[in-house]
Amino acid sequence: MCCLCPLDRCHGTRQWQCRRVMADTTATAAGAxxxxxxxxxxxxxxxxxxxxxxxxxxxxxxxxxxESLLDPRSVALVGASRRASRWGFLFVRxxxxxSAVRNNYYISRSVDEPETGWYPSIEALPEVPELVVLxxxxxxxxxxxxxxxxxxxxxxxxxxxxxxxxxxPLLDRIAEAGMVVLGPNTMGLVCTHTRLDLAPPLLHGEPRxxxxxxxxxxxxxxxxxxxxxxxxxxxxxxxxxxxGDQYCLTASGAIRALADDDHSEAVVVYLEDPLDxxxxxxxxxxxxxxxxxxxxxxxxxxxxxxxxxASHTGALATDARVLQAVCEESGAWxxxxxxxxxxxxxxxxxxxxxxxxxxxxxxxxxGMVALAADVLGRAGLVLPSLxxxxxxxxxxxxxAKELADNPVDLALVGAVRESPMVYADTxxxxxxxxxxxxVLTVGQFGxxxxxxxxxEDIEAFEAEERQAVSALINTSERTGVPVLMQSFxxxxxxxxxxVAGGVLVVRHLDHAAKLLRxxxxxxxxxxxxxxxxxxxxxxxxxxxxxxxxxxxxxxxxTPATGPDEVLAREGLPGPLVVKALGRVHKSxxxxxxxxxxxxxxxxxxxxxxxxxxxxxxFAIEPDVSMPGAVELIVGARRSxxxxxxxxxxxxxxHTEEIDDISLGFAPMDSATFDTMVGRLRSRDLIWxxxxxxxxxAAVQSVLExxxxxxxxxxxxxxxxxxxxxxxxxxxxxxxxRVVCEEHKS
Numbered sequence: 101m102c103c104l105c106p107l108d109r110c111h112g113t114r115q116w117q118c119r120r121v122m123a124d125t126t127a128t129a130a131g132a133x134x135x136x137x138x139x140x141x142x143x144x145x146x147x148x149x150x151x152x153x154x155x156x157x158x159x160x161x162x163x164x165x166x167e168s169l170l171d172p173r174s175v176a177l178v179g180a181s182r183r184a185s186r187w188g189f190l191f192v193r194x195x196x197x198x199s200a201v202r203n204n205y206y207i208s209r210s211v212d213e214p215e216t217g218w219y220p221s222i223e224a225l226p227e228v229p230e231l232v233v234l235x236x237x238x239x240x241x242x243x244x245x246x247x248x249x250x251x252x253x254x255x256x257x258x259x260x261x262x263x264x265x266x267x268x269p270l271l272d273r274i275a276e277a278g279m280v281v282l283g284p285n286t287m288g289l290v291c292t293h294t295r296l297d298l299a300p301p302l303l304h305g306e307p308r309x310x311x312x313x314x315x316x317x318x319x320x321x322x323x324x325x326x327x328x329x330x331x332x333x334x335x336x337x338x339x340x341x342x343x344g345d346q347y348c349l350t351a352s353g354a355i356r357a358l359a360d361d362d363h364s365e366a367v368v369v370y371l372e373d374p375l376d377x378x379x380x381x382x383x384x385x386x387x388x389x390x391x392x393x394x395x396x397x398x399x400x401x402x403x404x405x406x407x408x409x410a411s412h413t414g415a416l417a418t419d420a421r422v423l424q425a426v427c428e429e430s431g432a433w434x435x436x437x438x439x440x441x442x443x444x445x446x447x448x449x450x451x452x453x454x455x456x457x458x459x460x461x462x463x464x465x466x467g468m469v470a471l472a473a474d475v476l477g478r479a480g481l482v483l484p485s486l487x488x489x490x491x492x493x494x495x496x497x498x499x500a501k502e503l504a505d506n507p508v509d510l511a512l513v514g515a516v517r518e519s520p521m522v523y524a525d526t527x528x529x530x531x532x533x534x535x536x537x538x539v540l541t542v543g544q545f546g547x548x549x550x551x552x553x554x555x556e557d558i559e560a561f562e563a564e565e566r567q568a569v570s571a572l573i574n575t576s577e578r579t580g581v582p583v584l585m586q587s588f589x590x591x592x593x594x595x596x597x598x599v600a601g602g603v604l605v606v607r608h609l610d611h612a613a614k615l616l617r618x619x620x621x622x623x624x625x626x627x628x629x630x631x632x633x634x635x636x637x638x639x640x641x642x643x644x645x646x647x648x649x650x651x652x653x654x655x656x657x658t659p660a661t662g663p664d665e666v667l668a669r670e671g672l673p674g675p676l677v678v679k680a681l682g683r684v685h686k687s688x689x690x691x692x693x694x695x696x697x698x699x700x701x702x703x704x705x706x707x708x709x710x711x712x713x714x715x716x717x718f719a720i721e722p723d724v725s726m727p728g729a730v731e732l733i734v735g736a737r738r739s740x741x742x743x744x745x746x747x748x749x750x751x752x753x754h755t756e757e758i759d760d761i762s763l764g765f766a767p768m769d770s771a772t773f774d775t776m777v778g779r780l781r782s783r784d785l786i787w788x789x790x791x792x793x794x795x796x797a798a799v800q801s802v803l804e805x806x807x808x809x810x811x812x813x814x815x816x817x818x819x820x821x822x823x824x825x826x827x828x829x830x831x832x833x834x835x836x837r838v839v840c841e842e843h844k845s
Contacts, residue, residue, distance in 0.1 A: 160293070160362030160363055161360075161361070161362050162291060162293065162294060162339070162361055162362075162363070163339070163354075163357035163358050163360060163361040163364075164357060164360050164361075165280070165353075165357050166280060166341075166349075166354075166357045168230050168231055168254035168255035168280055169231060169255045169257075169280055169282060169289060169341075169349075170289065170291040170294060170296060170339060171291065171294040171296070172202060172229075172230040172231035172254070172255065172296070173202055173203065173230050174202055174203035174204075174205065174227060174228075174229045174230050174231070175195060175198075175202060175203070175204055175205065175229060175230070175231045175232075175233065175296075175298075176205040176206075176207055176222055176225060176229035176231070176232045176233070177191050177192065177195060177204075177205070177206050177207060177233045177235065178207040178222065178232060178233065178234050178235065178236055178244055179207070179208075179233075179234065179235030179236045180192055180206035180207055180208050180218070180235075181208065182208075182211070187235055188208075188235050190300035190301065191233065191235065191288075191298065191300055192206060193300060194297035194298060194299070194300040195297070195298070197295050197296075197297050197307050198294065198295035198296050198297070200295075201294070201295060202296075203227065203229075204217055205217055205218075205219055205225050205229060206218045206219070207219055207220070207221060207222060208220070209221070212224070214226075222244070222247060222248070222251070223247075228251045228252050228253060229253055230253060230254050230255065231253070231254065231255045231256070231257070232244065232248050232253050232255070232256050232257070233256075233257045233288070233298055234256060234257065234258040234259060234260065234262075235259055236260065237260050238260045238261050238262055239262075240260075241258050241259075241260045241261075241262035241284075242262035242263075242270065244256075244262075245258070245262055245270065245274070245281070246270070248279070249273060249274070249277055249279065253279070254278075254279060254280065255279060255280040255281070255282070256279065256280075256281045256282070256283075257281075257282045257283055257286060257288055257289065257298060258281065258282070258283040258284045258286070259283060259284065259285070259286060259288075260284055261284040261285065261345070262284065263284070263347055266347065271347065271348065274348060275348075279348075280348065280349055281347065281348035281349065282341065282342070282343065282344070282348070282349050283342075283343075283344045283345070283347070283348075284344055284345055284347060285344035285345045286342040286343065286344035286345075287299045287301065287302065287317075287319075287320030287323060287342035287344075288300075288302075288340075288342055289339070289340055289341050289342060290302055290303065290327075290337065290339065290340040291338070291339045291340075292308055292309065292310040292311055292336070292337055292338060292339070293310045293338060293339075293363045295307070299320070299323075299340060299342060301320065301324060302320070302323055302324050302327050302340055303324075303327060303328075303337075308331065308336065308337065309336055310336065310338060310363065311330060311331070311335055311336020311337040311338045311363075312335045312336060312338055312363070312364070312365045312366070312449060313330050313335050313336070313337060313338060313364065313365065313366045313367070313368060313445055313449070314337075314338050314339040314340070314341070314358045314361065314363075314364040314366070314367045314368070315327060315330075315337060315339070315340045315341070315367070315368050315369075315370075316340075316341050316343060316351050316354045316355060316358070316367060316368070316369045316370070317340070317341075317342055317343070317368075317369070317370040318342070318343060318344060318345075318346075318351070318370060318371065318372045318373075318399075319370055319372075319399075320342060322370045322397070322438060323340055323342065323370065325438040326368055326370070326438050326441060326442065327340065329438055329439060329442045330442055330445070333442055333446055333599070334595055334596050334598075334599035334600070334605070335445070335446060335449065335599060338361070338363040338364045339358065339361065339363070339364060341354045341358075346373075346375055350374075350375055350376070350379070351369060351371055351374060351375075351380065351383075352374065352375070352376065352379045352380045352382070352383040353383070354367075355367055355369065355380075355383040355384065355386075355387055355394060356382075356383040356386050356387070358387075358392070359383075359386055359387040359389075359390040359392045360390060364392065365392065365393070365449040366392060366393040366394070366395065366445045366448055366449050367387065367392060367393070367394050367395070368394075368395045368397065368435075368441050368442075368445055369394060369395065369396045369397065370397045370399070371396055371397070371398050371399065372398075372399045377426075380426070381426050381430060384426065384427075384430035384431070384432045385430050387430075387432075388430055388431040388432075388759075389759075393432075393433065393445065393448035393449060394430075394431075394432040394433070395432070395433040395434075395435050395441045395444045395445050395448065396427060396432050396433065396434055396435065397434075397435045397436070397437070397438070397440075397441045398434070426737075433448065443611075443614060443615060443618060444618065446599075446604055446615070447604070447615060447618045447619050450582065450602045450604065450619075451602070452576065452580055452581075452582045452602060452619075453582070453619060453620070454537035454538045454581070454582055454616075454619050454620045455537050455690075456482075456537045456620065456690065456712070456713055457480060457481045457482045457537065457617075457620055457713065457714060458481075458482050458483075458484045458535070458536045458537045458538070458712065458713075459476055459481045459482065459483055459536060459537065459538045459539070459540055459616055460483070460484075460486075460506055460507075460508065460530040460535075460536040460538075460539045460540070461473065461476070461483060461506060461507035461508065461539075461540045461541075461542060462507065462508050462510055462523065462526055462527065462530075462539065462540070462541045462542065462543075463507050463508070463509060463510065463541075463542040463543055464509075464510050464542075464543040464544065468542050468543065468609075469507045469509060469542075471609060472507055472540070472542050472586075472609055473507060475609045475610055475612075475613045476540070476613050476616065478613070479613035479614065479616065479617045480617060480714070481613065481616055481617060481714075482712070482713065482714040483506045483507065484506060484535060484536065484711075484712065485505055485506060486505060486506055486508075486530075486533070486535060487533070487535060489533075490529065490530070490533040490535055491505075493529045493533075494508060494526055494529050494530075506536075507542075508526060508530070510522055510523070510526065510543075519564065520545065520561075520564050520565040520567075520568040521564060521567065521568050521571065523541055523545050523568055523572070524567075524568040524569075524571035524572050524575070525571075527539050527541065527571075527572055527575055527583060528571065528575045530581075531575050531576070531579040531581040531583070532575075532579060536581070537581065537582075537620070538581060538582045538583070538584065538616055538619060538620075539581060539582075539583045539584070540583075540584050540585070540586065540612055540616060541583070541584075541585045541586065541587075542586045542609070542612075543586075543587070544587065545568075545585060545587055565594065566594070566597075569594055569597050569598055569601075570597075572585075572598070572601075572603055573597075573598065573601030573602065573603055576601070576602055576603060577601070577602065582602075582616075582619050583602075583603045584603065584604045584605075584606070584612055584615055584616060584619070585598060585603055585604070585605045585606070586605075586606055586607070586608070586609055586611075586612040587605055587606075587607070636839070636840055636841075637837065637838070637839055637840075638837075638838040638839070638840060639681070639717075640657075640679075640681045640717075640719060640836065640837075641657070641659055641719075642838070643819075643836045643837055643838035644657060644836050646809070646813075646816075646819075646838055647805075647806075647809070647819065647821070647833070647836050647838065650805045650806070650808060650809045651801070651805050652802055652805050652806070652821060652833060652836075653802070653830075653831060653832050653833060654821075654832065654833040654834075654836060655721050655722060655724050655832055655833065655834050656721065656722060657719045657720070657721045658672065658719070658720045658721070659717065659718070659719060659720075660706060660717075660718045660719070660720055661716065661717055661718070662706060662707075662710070663703035663704070663706045663707045663710075664703075666699055666702050666703040666706055666718075666720060667699055667700070667703050669699065669720070672698075672699045672702070672720060673698075673722075674696060674697040674698045674699075674701070674723075675694075675695045675696060675697055675722070675723035675725075676696040676697075676698070676699070676701070676702045676720055676721065676722060676723055677692065677693070677694050677695075677696070677720070677721045677722070677723045678692070678693045678696060678702050678705040678706055678709070678718055678719070678720055679691065679692050679718060679719040679721070679835075680692070680709045680713055680715035680717075680718055681715070681717040681718060681719055682715065682716070682717060690708075690709065690712060690713060691709065691713060691715070693705040693708075693709075694723055695723055696723070702720055706718050721834075724825060724832060724834065726825055726827050726832075728793070728827060729825045729826060729827050730785050730786060730793060730794050730825075730826045730827075731750070731751045731752040731823035731824070731825055731826070732748065732749065732750065732751045732799065732822075732823065732824045732826055733747065733748070733749045733750070733751030733752075733755050733761070733820065733821070733822035733823060733824065734746075734747065734748055734751075734799065734802050734803045734806060734820070734821050734822075734824050735747040735806060735818065735819060735820035735821065735822070736766075736803070736806040736807045736809070736810045736818065736819055736820075737810075737817070737818045738810050738816070738817050738818065743765055743766055744765065744766035744807055744810050744811060745763055745764070745765060745766075746763065746764045746765065746766065746768055746772070746776070746803055746806070746807055747761055747762070747763055747820075748761065748762050748764070748773075748776045748777065748780070748799075748803060749761030749762060749780065750780070750782050750785065751822045751823035751824060752822070752823045755822060758782075760780055760781045760782050761780075762775075762776040762777070762779040762780050763776070764776045766807050766810075766811065767807070768800075768803055768804045768807045770800070773796075773800045773803065777796065792828070793828060794826035794827060794828055794831070795826060795827070795828060795829065795830060795831055798826070798830065798831040799824065799826060799831055802821065802824060802831060802833070806819045806820075806821070814841075815840050815841045816838060816839070816840050816841075817839045817840060817841055818837075818838070818839045819836075819837070819838045819839075820836070820837045820838075821833040821835065821836055822835055822837070823835065
């Protein structure tokens with residue numbers, strides 16, 4: 101009979117697992133040394149004969165403050181089982197993955213076999229376990245936590261609920277002792293970089309390569325979906341923390357800790373309740389400051405989901421609209437599904453953004469050429485024509501030049517199936533041209549050998565394919581132009597190398613189009629075009645009208661849909677400004693042209709934007725020149741747990757890069773406003789010694805108007821003026837944005 105399960109015969113993976121443990125037990129009984137990591141230390145003393153941890157783990161530190169959870173020197177599992185049908189058996193299997201780098205202890209009242217690591221109680225262990233996992237009931241869990249406090253354990257994972265409420269005195273004792281508790285109602289945790297698997301259902305108990313993305317979640321099933329998709333997309337999982345009901349370790353605390361984790365480039369959060377809104381917002385801001393992308397997938401957006409959430413964890417569901425303003429302010433992303441969350445994560449960790457919607461497509465010909473153009477066009481992307489110079493540099497075959505445009509047919513460039521470098525060379529030319537913002541390759545790249553497996557030069561061809569992969573990655577890194585690949589079946593090895601180098605690889609064209617659209621700078625965390633649900637942007641002129649009714653001063657503006665309409669307008673003296681509407685960051689990618697001398701120049705600018713950006717609506721405005729002016733951003737956001745949040749900061753085209761903002765909460769008064777001004781790093785722009793350079797009273801009036809707008813109009817979620825151009829005599833808004841609750845018909 102197997103030592104881990106009551107079966108006379110094991111099947112599948114269990115057979116391998118049981119034979120391995122049986123061999124260890126037999127060796128111990130025969131007098132051989134014990135397995136490393138199985139109680140091989142004196143009672144509560146040091147460890148002897150351990151295997152070097154550096155031999156088995158990734159370099160870099162785990163999340164500071166969570167070391168005892170994610171990288172413990174010893175783990176005790178209370179509620180371990182040898183029966184394959186029990187939850188405790190799955191945890192035993194998961195713990196075995198890290199047996200070479202830590203001491204594992206299995207606690208079961210009915211088993212006392214120290215030679216195999218099984219003990220009847222925590223008190224019987226040869227050392228104080230650093231981490232204790234509790235798979236027992238509520239009352240037993242409470243007793244074990246009290247025992248862990250007495251012994252000095254550093255961390256506990258509890259599935260059951262040992263607390264009487266959030267005011268339980270036991271929580272105060274835990275905080276005073278500095279113990280970290282994960283749970284209750286948690287699926288557990290995983291850290292692939294330290295070979296710690298204490299959530300076996302997440303990865304089905306199978307060892308996985310260390311990944312790049314962390315997951316913080318209040319749901320186990322959602323987390324399993326996320327983890328599997330992350331591995332399918334080539335980025336993998338670094339850490340999983342099932343925060344459950346967040347009695348001790350909250351989602352906010354997990355985000356803040358993981359922002360300093362050397363292995364995590366992004367954090368995906370499935371959230372049902374942030375508990376403390378201000379703490380949560382501060383954690384998101386901290387992650388942004390550390391350069392770690394956060395993708396939030398909220399629950400409770402509809403009545404049905406709110407009821408489902410409440411029945412799942414007992415926590416009050418967070419309306420997804422609560423997070424919209426917070427995400428916009430903190431730079432976080434808002435996802436609508438696990439697949440959407442992984443898409444956003446892959447784009448975010450690539451850290452390359454397209455300046456506009458211009459895409460060059462490379463294909464091997466056939467129907468995929470026309471199909472790619474159609475799919476990308478429906479996604480709002482533009483396939484610009486290439487200049488003669490670029491067409492020459494592409495190196496078309498004689499007689500084919502007049503046929504080549506965009507998409508580029510590689511069959512007219514060279515024998516792509518004879519040389520994969522044709523892909524890389526063509527991508528390089530297009531990325532260096534300055535005529536496109538992103539490049540998409542479509543076809544068989546990554547599996548060209550599979551099309552002709554009988555060829556004699558397979559090794560040389562494979563070497564050239566690897567060379568092409570390196571060249572593609574280098575081109576994207578050097579030029580900053582994102583490259584995305586749609587491949588029918590990219591070969592293993594090449595696929596991982598491309599993704600690690602920032603070249604995303606997908607199977608389907610529509611998926612490629614979505615990622616290309618997300619890769620445009622305007623579609624980043626502050627955009628409002630489909631990344632958030634439950635809200636809608638007012639048009640530019642609707643927003644201006646609404647803000648004007650609340651006394652916000654704005655520069656005059658004239659709408660236009662084409663160059664002829666600009667020329668037909670009377671009374672447009674220069675200098676003028678042309679803005680392409682429908683873009684959050686109009687100035688990026690050529691969406692704004694300044695200092696146009698007259699209407700003819702403005703009309704020409706409109707024509708260029710129509711051609712290059714695909715813009716359809718425009719605003720024609722006077723170029724307001726104010727010597728010595730300071731540009732600010734003022735705004736107000738509505739949130740649930742946060743109330744109405746006012747925003748003041750350095751404005752203009754580089755607001756996000758400068759990142760000098762100050763937040764305050766309604767009601768807005770002089771004291772709150774003065775505090776916000778004082779928190780700005782760039783206060784010297786506003787003050788000259790003890791005297792203000794600008795009309796601060798007028799700035800405060802604008803901010804008060806925005807807060808009043810949100811207070812009186814409950815359907816308005818946010819309102820913003822950026823920039824607000826300020827002098828000592830006056831202030832005037834040059835751009836406006838208002839987001840309202842979406843009205844369902």
